[in-house]
Amino acid sequence: MPMTREPLVRLRGVERRYAAGGAITTALHGVDLDVAEGELLALIGPSGSGKTTLVGVIGGLDAPDAGSVEVAGIDVTGLRSDALAAYRLQTVGFVFQSPGLVPLMTALENVSLPLLLMEKDPRDAEARARAALGSVGLEARARHRAFELSGGEQQRVALARALVKGPRLLIADEPTGQLDSETSAAIVGLIRSFRGRTTIIVATHDDAVAAMADRVARIEDGRLVAASRR
Numbered sequence: 001m002p003m004t005r006e007p008l009v010r011l012r013g014v015e016r017r018y019a020a021g022g023a024i025t026t027a028l029h030g031v032d033l034d035v036a037e038g039e040l041l042a043l044i045g046p047s048g049s050g051k052t053t054l055v056g057v058i059g060g061l062d063a064p065d066a067g068s069v070e071v072a073g074i075d076v077t078g079l080r081s082d083a084l085a086a087y088r089l090q091t092v093g094f095v096f097q098s099p100g101l102v103p104l105m106t107a108l109e110n111v112s113l114p115l116l117l118m119e120k121d122p123r124d125a126e127a128r129a130r131a132a133l134g135s136v137g138l139e140a141r142a143r144h145r146a147f148e149l150s151g152g153e154q155q156r157v158a159l160a161r162a163l164v165k166g167p168r169l170l171i172a173d174e175p176t177g178q179l180d181s182e183t184s185a186a187i188v189g190l191i192r193s194f195r196g197r198t199t200i201i202v203a204t205h206d207d208a209v210a211a212m213a214d215r216v217a218r219i220e221d222g223r224l225v226a227a228s229r230r
């Protein structure tokens with residue numbers, strides 16, 4: 001791989017302060033971070049250290065008070081609301097602790113949804129959604145409604161929904177936080193299997209997640225304190 005390759009994600013001097021309960025919390029304090037294209041980065045740190053805030057700023061769910069966020073050549077901090085919504089829809093796939101599926105929709109409909117929002121042809125969307133469900137081993141559950149699936153199956157559908165659009169960046173915030181260790185291991189293996197096809201940032205408390213990463217970045221009190229290559 002050429003050494004000069006531009007990072008997919010580049011943060012410089014990112015600050016995020018919250019005013020709540022009569023106090024100001026500095027959730028991010030001058031964060032500089034580069035993530036290479038195709039890299040799998042685990043973001044670890046104690047509860048309240050700023051992991052969710054950091055991935056939220058990268059994914060365009062939240063705006064920093066200062067600093068710059070660039071993803072896939074897009075100046076995320078400079079986007080107005082329409083462009084920001086398009087960025088979140090097209091460039092980033094999200095997986096959270098809770099799957100957040102539409103309960104009455106089938107697995108296939110849930111996974112098709114982002115493509116339909118992107119105004120793709122419905123038949124093409126269905127075919128791609130079916131392939132994405134196959135990639136998480138759930139083709140046989142395509143016609144099940146989300147509420148009829150187990151927690152682990154729902155999280156696999158959520159992963160398929162995040163990946164169906166072929167996002168440049170996958171952001172996962174505690175993706176195994178609600179799962180038992182065996183189910184977690186399956187999700188970890190799946191995330192790892194997408195490494196290289198997309199760039200992945202996973203915020204986690206789970207050692208098994210950190211162990212599969214190419215690099216681990218540690219955050220404490222809103223500051224990145226260490227990044228180690230595995």
Ligand SMILES: Nc1ncnc2c1ncn2[C@@H]1O[C@H](COP(=O)(O)OP(=O)(O)OP(=O)(O)O)[C@@H](O)[C@H]1O
Nearest residue numbers: 018019020025027046047048049050051052053054
């Ligand atoms: N919307 C908000 N309003 C005010 N303070 C907030 C808000 N969101 C986060 N914070 C504060 O910012 C800090 C960082 O929170 P964040 O959710 O990023 O931590 P985290 O590392 O993801 O923690 P956890 O591991 O518990 O998920 C915390 O002190 C938190 O209380």
Ligand SMILES: [Mg+2]
Nearest residue numbers: 051052053173
């Ligand atoms: Mg969090």
